[in-house]
Amino acid sequence: MQRLLMRSPVAVAAFWIGLYLLLTILPLLVMLLHLVPEGRSFWIEFSVALGFIGLAMMALQFALTARINRIEASYGVDIILQFHRYISLVAFAFIIIHPLILFVVAPETQQLLNFFQAPWRARFAVIATLALILLVVTSIWRKRLNIPYEPWRTAHGIFAVCAVGFGLAHAIGVGFYLGLFWKSVLWSAIALFALWLLIYVRVVKPWLMTRKPYLVEEVIPQKGDVWTLAVRPIGHEGMRFQPGQFAWITVDISPFRMREHPFSMSSNGDRPERWEFSIKALGDFTNTIKDIKPGTKAFIDGPYGVFTIDRYWDSAGFVMIAGGIGITPMMSMLVTAAERKDDRPFLLIYANKTWEDITFREELDALKEKLDLKIVHVLRKPSEDWTGETGYVDKELLQRYIPLHRGTRQYFICAASKMMDQVEIALGELDVPVTNIHIEHFNLV
Numbered sequence: 001m002q003r004l005l006m007r008s009p010v011a012v013a014a015f016w017i018g019l020y021l022l023l024t025i026l027p028l029l030v031m032l033l034h035l036v037p038e039g040r041s042f043w044i045e046f047s048v049a050l051g052f053i054g055l056a057m058m059a060l061q062f063a064l065t066a067r068i069n070r071i072e073a074s075y076g077v078d079i080i081l082q083f084h085r086y087i088s089l090v091a092f093a094f095i096i097i098h099p100l101i102l103f104v105v106a107p108e109t110q111q112l113l114n115f116f117q118a119p120w121r122a123r124f125a126v127i128a129t130l131a132l133i134l135l136v137v138t139s140i141w142r143k144r145l146n147i148p149y150e151p152w153r154t155a156h157g158i159f160a161v162c163a164v165g166f167g168l169a170h171a172i173g174v175g176f177y178l179g180l181f182w183k184s185v186l187w188s189a190i191a192l193f194a195l196w197l198l199i200y201v202r203v204v205k206p207w208l209m210t211r212k213p214y215l216v217e218e219v220i221p222q223k224g225d226v227w228t229l230a231v232r233p234i235g236h237e238g239m240r241f242q243p244g245q246f247a248w249i250t251v252d253i254s255p256f257r258m259r260e261h262p263f264s265m266s267s268n269g270d271r272p273e274r275w276e277f278s279i280k281a282l283g284d285f286t287n288t289i290k291d292i293k294p295g296t297k298a299f300i301d302g303p304y305g306v307f308t309i310d311r312y313w314d315s316a317g318f319v320m321i322a323g324g325i326g327i328t329p330m331m332s333m334l335v336t337a338a339e340r341k342d343d344r345p346f347l348l349i350y351a352n353k354t355w356e357d358i359t360f361r362e363e364l365d366a367l368k369e370k371l372d373l374k375i376v377h378v379l380r381k382p383s384e385d386w387t388g389e390t391g392y393v394d395k396e397l398l399q400r401y402i403p404l405h406r407g408t409r410q411y412f413i414c415a416a417s418k419m420m421d422q423v424e425i426a427l428g429e430l431d432v433p434v435t436n437i438h439i440e441h442f443n444l445v
């Protein structure tokens with residue numbers, strides 16, 4: 001079994017899905033071990049089942065976002081966060097429908113909404129539901145509500161703990177009320193599991209990071225308002241990473257403060273003694289990179305991600321399509337491939353606004369000496385004497401450059417969301433198999 005899981009990524013992915021489904025319906029299975037309490041209709045049982053499944057799904061959300069390497073290595077952070085988002089809506093629907101059914105089939109339960117007179121188990125349910133509503137609303141409309149990322153992330157954690165914590169208190173309270181001992185045991189176990197994940201993320205992980213610190217070696221200015229932050233391990237050997245992966249970094253403050261940012265490494269993955277992150281100045285944190293002094297302490301949580309050529313050792317070659325700062329994972333893959341003397345063909349289609357904006361322009365040119373690399377620059381605002389590609393990376397442009405045997409290559413896309421969507425659709429129309437297309441979003445929320 002262990003061997004099978006190690007060999008086949010599909011088997012690993014299927015294993016996690018199976019485990020997820022089992023954990024989701026486990027509360028129901030335990031419930032089935034008991035006789036249905038007398039006088040309870042189908043609809044009441046159905047409503048209870050929805051509540052159980054919804055709550056189990058909410059508790060499992062902690063596992064999805066705890067950056068557990070084994071889960072992440074099977075799917076990649078994009079897919080996990082996508083799943084986290086959509087499954088939370090399903091859980092939300094289940095949890096909201098749960099009391100609504102009760103209010104219809106057993107109207108006397110509406111009295112439980114009277115917060116001051118209701119028993120504690122009902123008050124817990126009301127608090128949990130309110131926290132859940134706030135959680136969902138602030139996540140879906142964060143940008144529209146103008147909530148900055150950092151406060152949102154703190155609030156998200158608090159709402160999530162309240163929603164699951166009070167939800168569990170409600171389930172345990174009702175369990176004791178109905179006298180179903182094993183159900184209460186199960187819910188207590190789920191509560192402890194969620195608590196452990198919280199401790200793992202907030203205490204254990206930051207503590208592990210403090211044991212393996214890094215020092216900023218230099219900060220190198222690049223074209224396009226980008227700064228490369230180079231760090232080296234102190235007191236340990238550092239780590240290799242698969243080129244194209246990313247890590248969460250904390251600079252100059254304790255990792256316990258949870259103010260970390262994700263960045264793709266732009267350097268050679270086979271050099272554990274020096275990691276480089278190339279960072280575009282776009283906001284509060286990224287604007288401070290240029291002022292970071294060599295010798296500043298940094299902490300790294302990673303590497304993460306599956307956006308890497310290393311997963312496709314049998315591919316005949318690679319097509320990379322980058323927009324602006326989306327070049328960083330491509331740079332890492334190209335530099336690493338060059339050092340490994342990889343002799344497969346690489347095609348890089350790289351979109352920027354102007355010629356002067358092109359981050360790593362000279363470095364990429366230099367790589368042509370070491371790699372079978374073709375670079376197609378696409379400029380949105382070219383100078384008058386520009387004779388290369390202009391405008392957007394669309395189907396016609398792609399058709400001119402990607403190989404005829406589309407399925408023989410792996411395609412990597414990293415750019416602004418809109419460009420990635422358009423390129424993905426265009427590649428589909430050009431008969432590139434969907435399994436050969438890999439995307440990395442720089443926007444988590």
Ligand SMILES: Cc1cc2nc3c(=O)[nH]c(=O)nc-3n(C[C@H](O)[C@H](O)[C@H](O)COP(=O)(O)OP(=O)(O)OC[C@H]3O[C@@H](n4cnc5c(N)ncnc54)[C@H](O)[C@@H]3O)c2cc1C
Nearest residue numbers: 149246260261262263264278279280283284285286328442
């Ligand atoms: C997998 C991945 C790889 C990335 N690689 C690079 C890279 O190589 N180079 C690069 O310049 N940028 C990269 N980014 C984007 C980078 O993480 C954000 O630009 C940066 O965190 C913005 O922080 P800020 O405080 O400067 O900006 P703000 O103005 O505060 O935020 C701008 C937006 O960035 C996102 N963001 C802000 N803070 C965080 C945070 N702590 N964690 C996650 N997202 C946040 C939010 O969507 C926010 O709306 C990557 C992002 C991801 C998810």
